[in-house]
Amino acid sequence: MNKLDLRLSSERLFTRLDTLGAVGATPEGGVRRLALSDADKDGRDLVTRWMKELGLSVRIDRIGNIFGLRAGQESLAPVMTGSHIDTVFNGGNLDGNLGVLAGLEVIETLNEAAIETRRPLVVAVFTNEEGARFQPDMMGSLVYAGGYDLEKALNTADDQGVVLGDELQRIGYAGDMACGEIIPSAFVELHIEQGPILEQEGVTLGAVENLQGISWTEVIFSGQANHAGTTPMHLRHDAGYCAGALASFIHDLAKDIGEAQVATIGVIELEPNIINVVPGRARVTVDLRNPDNARLVEAERRLQVFLSELAQAEGVVVQTKSLARFDPVQFDHGIARCIEENARALGHSCRRMTSGAGHDAQMMSRICPTAMIFTPSIKGVSHNPAEATTPEDVMAGAHVLLHTLLDLTRD
Amino acid sequence: MNKLDLRLSSERLFTRLDTLGAVGATPEGGVRRLALSDADKDGRDLVTRWMKELGLSVRIDRIGNIFGLRAGQESLAPVMTGSHIDTVFNGGNLDGNLGVLAGLEVIETLNEAAIETRRPLVVAVFTNEEGARFQPDMMGSLVYAGGYDLEKALNTADDQGVVLGDELQRIGYAGDMACGEIIPSAFVELHIEQGPILEQEGVTLGAVENLQGISWTEVIFSGQANHAGTTPMHLRHDAGYCAGALASFIHDLAKDIGEAQVATIGVIELEPNIINVVPGRARVTVDLRNPDNARLVEAERRLQVFLSELAQAEGVVVQTKSLARFDPVQFDHGIARCIEENARALGHSCRRMTSGAGHDAQMMSRICPTAMIFTPSIKGVSHNPAEATTPEDVMAGAHVLLHTLLDLTRD
Numbered sequence: 038m039n040k041l042d043l044r045l046s047s048e049r050l051f052t053r054l055d056t057l058g059a060v061g062a063t064p065e066g067g068v069r070r071l072a073l074s075d076a077d078k079d080g081r082d083l084v085t086r087w088m089k090e091l092g093l094s095v096r097i098d099r100i101g102n103i104f105g106l107r108a109g110q111e112s113l114a115p116v117m118t119g120s121h122i123d124t125v126f127n128g129g130n131l132d133g134n135l136g137v138l139a140g141l142e143v144i145e146t147l148n149e150a151a152i153e154t155r156r157p158l159v160v161a162v163f164t165n166e167e168g169a170r171f172q173p174d175m176m177g178s179l180v181y182a183g184g185y186d187l188e189k190a191l192n193t194a195d196d197q198g199v200v201l202g203d204e205l206q207r208i209g210y211a212g213d214m215a216c217g218e219i220i221p222s223a224f225v226e227l228h229i230e231q232g233p234i235l236e237q238e239g240v241t242l243g244a245v246e247n248l249q250g251i252s253w254t255e256v257i258f259s260g261q262a263n264h265a266g267t268t269p270m271h272l273r274h275d276a277g278y279c280a281g282a283l284a285s286f287i288h289d290l291a292k293d294i295g296e297a298q299v300a301t302i303g304v305i306e307l308e309p310n311i312i313n314v315v316p317g318r319a320r321v322t323v324d325l326r327n328p329d330n331a332r333l334v335e336a337e338r339r340l341q342v343f344l345s346e347l348a349q350a351e352g353v354v355v356q357t358k359s360l361a362r363f364d365p366v367q368f369d370h371g372i373a374r375c376i377e378e379n380a381r382a383l384g385h386s387c388r389r390m391t392s393g394a395g396h397d398a399q400m401m402s403r404i405c406p407t408a409m410i411f412t413p414s415i416k417g418v419s420h421n422p423a424e425a426t427t428p429e430d431v432m433a434g435a436h437v438l439l440h441t442l443l444d445l446t447r448d
Numbered sequence: 449m450n451k452l453d454l455r456l457s458s459e460r461l462f463t464r465l466d467t468l469g470a471v472g473a474t475p476e477g478g479v480r481r482l483a484l485s486d487a488d489k490d491g492r493d494l495v496t497r498w499m500k501e502l503g504l505s506v507r508i509d510r511i512g513n514i515f516g517l518r519a520g521q522e523s524l525a526p527v528m529t530g531s532h533i534d535t536v537f538n539g540g541n542l543d544g545n546l547g548v549l550a551g552l553e554v555i556e557t558l559n560e561a562a563i564e565t566r567r568p569l570v571v572a573v574f575t576n577e578e579g580a581r582f583q584p585d586m587m588g589s590l591v592y593a594g595g596y597d598l599e600k601a602l603n604t605a606d607d608q609g610v611v612l613g614d615e616l617q618r619i620g621y622a623g624d625m626a627c628g629e630i631i632p633s634a635f636v637e638l639h640i641e642q643g644p645i646l647e648q649e650g651v652t653l654g655a656v657e658n659l660q661g662i663s664w665t666e667v668i669f670s671g672q673a674n675h676a677g678t679t680p681m682h683l684r685h686d687a688g689y690c691a692g693a694l695a696s697f698i699h700d701l702a703k704d705i706g707e708a709q710v711a712t713i714g715v716i717e718l719e720p721n722i723i724n725v726v727p728g729r730a731r732v733t734v735d736l737r738n739p740d741n742a743r744l745v746e747a748e749r750r751l752q753v754f755l756s757e758l759a760q761a762e763g764v765v766v767q768t769k770s771l772a773r774f775d776p777v778q779f780d781h782g783i784a785r786c787i788e789e790n791a792r793a794l795g796h797s798c799r800r801m802t803s804g805a806g807h808d809a810q811m812m813s814r815i816c817p818t819a820m821i822f823t824p825s826i827k828g829v830s831h832n833p834a835e836a837t838t839p840e841d842v843m844a845g846a847h848v849l850l851h852t853l854l855d856l857t858r859d
Binding site: 232265309 | 703717830
């Protein structure tokens with residue numbers, strides 16, 4: 038038969054999404070499965086049971102990543118897909134879960150059609166992608182790819198002082214496979230966009246070819262709290278004005294640098310935060326992202342120049358602290374092209390795009406050729422019970438995953 | 449003797465300031481005598497005892513204002529001085545208290561010198577000037593001057609639901625004198641500046657000739673919370689940026705309108721206030737003040753125009769609510785001149801100035817010619833345990849009060 042005639046079962050995929058989504062369901066219609074919580078254990082138990090029912094050989098590594106292996110015709114490096122099943126405090130049921138369960142649906146479809154692939158296939162479930170309970174985020178894939186020390190990760194405590202390694206033992210997912218033992222020939226992750234671009238442009242799928250660099254800076258302005266009525270403007274050292282001027286600057290900076298640059302002031306906290314007192318202190322966070330590292334560095338440089346000039350002009354002390362800095366990631370051109378070609382062959386509109394968020398694929402790209410498939414997020418909403426993608430778009434993404442994996446297993 | 453030879457006792461004045469300052473003293477070296485609290489009762493008991501010891505006839509009106517009367521040679525309308533003895537949560541011991549206790553020191557000095565004045569003299573202690581426990585502030589003088597309904601004031605509850613009228617009864621200061629029964633021929637209030645102008649200019653005293661108009665506005669921006677990485681700048685509805693743009697605008701507006709205009713963003717609260725989320729909602733307060741009402745109205749108009757344009761440009765909804773609006777107050781030129789002449793005759797530098805804060809004198813100016821004397825505030829600090837004025841400056845202000853009151857009692 039024509040390879041494109043192979044069809045996934047939307048009924049099975051949505052049943053699995055609903056069944057997993059019921060584990061840790063919140064009253065608002067969302068899901069709360071924090072990494073290594075009881076709910077995460079229940080979700081893991083469910084997914085590993087499904088893996089075993091599909092005949093996959095299940096392995097757990099030392100950071101708790103789960104791998105379901107389907108043998109190939111030859112003993113080659115496998116093609117891997119997957120994502121995560123942990124969630125934020127009140128997330129949706131597609132973020133992460135779609136990538137894992139679409140992988141299982143691909144396996145079940147191949148099983149039913151009795152298709153043997155040349156290379157083995159692996160469906161991965163990475164530990165603690167969200168970072169809502171234990172930091173850093175994307176921990177399981179980062180440790181797996183050798184980017185973070187295993188012991189350090191195992192010793193991480195949550196804000197209650199509970200240690201990650203102990204939780205892995207407690208829920209039965211402290212495996213003995215070495216991290217990084219399986220090096221895939223390729224990694225492909227299907228994920229919701231978590232942004233508005235595809236919906237806004239009326240495009241069904243994204244072939245994600247790179248991932249933005251991220252620069253997080255905390256800025257503290259220390260000025261002088263003063264009476265708002267009795268202190269003339271020229272005698273002020275107004276930390277609140279500085280926070281505002283920074284928010285305006287950042288906004289203009291992003292527009293000036295151009296399309297792919299984004300800049301966000303997410304946090305402003307003034308002290309004393311009273312209507313008739315000139316703020317004496319302000320804490321502000323700056324989030325800068327760009328897929329081009331040179332431009333990101335330029336944005337950071339201009340931020341520092343602005344802050345120096347502002348501090349001098351307003352007579353305040355400015356302190357900055359880097360909270361995070363990730364270089365941009367370039368995905369594999371060949372896999373991105375393969376995704377795009379399969380999308381078009383299946384009749385779906387598709388565009389190359391940049392991921393604005395971090396994903397497990399970002400970490401896997403350190404050890405193998407990697408790319409991602411994005412499905413549209415309605416209104417760009419994610420990390421929220423209202424997170425949604427139309428069933429048609431979900432199935433479009435899953436079918437492109439199927440055929441991209443099939444292509445990659447032939448290489 | 450030359451009238452300027454009459455001298456107050458700094459020892460007596462500072463002993464009274466320290467004694468009253470010990471009532472409700474805080475561990476940080478400040479004072480907490482919230483209106484109609486037990487500490488306020490103790491402070492009132494102390495001041496009324498001093499009044500009686502000085503031979504003053506003490507009367508309490510229905511809102512709890514205290515009046516200590518010293519008879520004159522003729523039954524004319526009296527000259528009144530005074531201020532308040534309630535404090536903010538952790539205030540200093542000069543704000544308000546200085547005006548009351550300098551008034552008592554004037555009385556004691558006149559008693560000792562056996563000076564009879566033509567007009568009677570009254571030292572007033574107004575209820576709840578600070579507004580820290582019951583709103584509005586300046587309540588006692590406002591009710592006295594007929595600007596606020598007595599019954600409404602008596603029915604005011606604090607944030608624990610305790611009613612002001614009940615508290616007046618409880619602490620024994622629910623008097624029976626009608627509010628406004630004594631209409632003075634003139635009112636003079638000695639007060640600390642609570643701002644940095646006198647200190648910055650190296651001037652010892654202020655002859656306060658007017659009081660700024662005040663316009664308080666709450667601004668709510670409702671945009672859309674979005675992922676900071678995945679939402680391009682042109683698709684954002686960023687309430688945090690709007691808050692920042694408003695703070696920048698307000699700052700430039702004040703500088704553009706000129707010297708006497710002040711503008712403050714005291715409060716910025718973002719939601720969700722997370723580093724990697726574009727803020728969906730922002731609450732911002734705007735405090736505009738100008739002694740010229742036409743300019744204040746112009747500032748308010750330009751604020752509204754800016755907010756409309758910003759809302760349209762950023763695709764957010766903006767709601768504004770007036771939290772307070774007071775027209776500027778013009779004090780009496782003759783009294784301000786009298787203050788200035790006495791200051792110079794006593795060898796003190798003095799400048800005409802505008803009060804940026806509200807005071808009981810503001811309310812009394814509704815019913816009689818009024819002006820104020822300001823002493824410098826070190827570093828402009830007030831409403832804080834660190835509030836301070838040098839003893840020399842305190843005595844300079846008190847002596848000018850003495851001679852100004854003497855001049856006014858002759859009229």
